[in-house]
Amino acid sequence: MSLTISLTYYNQGKDAFLKHLEMWKSYEQKLKDKINFIIVDDCSKEPLDQILKDIDYSDLNISIYRVEVDLYCNISGAMNLSAKECKTDWIIFADMDTLFDQNFSKKLLNLIEEDKGKKVYKFNRIVPEDHSNHRHHKIHPKVCLIRLKDFWDVGGYEEDLVGHYGMTDPSFFHRSNKQLQTVFCKKMFIIHHQSGEADIIRDPSHNIKIYHDKIKTGKWSTDHVRFPWKKVI
16 A cells, blocks of 8 residues: 555544545545555544444545544644554545545555655645635645655654644645645645534634744754554554
8 A cells, every 4th residue: 555544533523524434435446455544533522433333444444543632723743643653655634624536546646656756745625515615726735645754854743833723734834845845736626525624713823923933943843742642443
């Protein structure tokens, strides 16, 4: 297997998560066999393994990890945990409100096969039910395909931002742009679905100050995965 799809889950609910699972299960088997799926349940109120207890996903190479403490906006930590447990050379970080259909995932494998090194790939979005949505035909700010080695060489995601909302993606890509070429794949489309968005307060003011301070000082943290967790599936 050459690719891991990483997804973080935080209280978005069974129906929102099953949209991802059903999409992945619809892939042809030879495509499923080339992909690992890592899901990090970021200490949701209803554990994801309980949601899945009566659902058959045996045709997918899935691993599920649960964060054991509820850290507000632990986005960076959850994604670093995915990368820590990733067993493939490549990883793509998905959001709960982004669906990858079979055509998109096939194209990911083509990118990997054709890659010449030192690149990170970002992708366009469609909002099928609302083309007037501001996300429609706009590059997603976070979702990216990257070599695992390059991810850690950049420094992973900044966990000093955990506890407050915002600046996770700018912090990572500020550093990655110094090492990797960002390729914008405007003809590869992620499907946006609104029900996958987390119910959180989106005030980035605290983390903006941290972000600018780190740019000024260059003191990015190297302390990754600062919380107890366990593999549940």
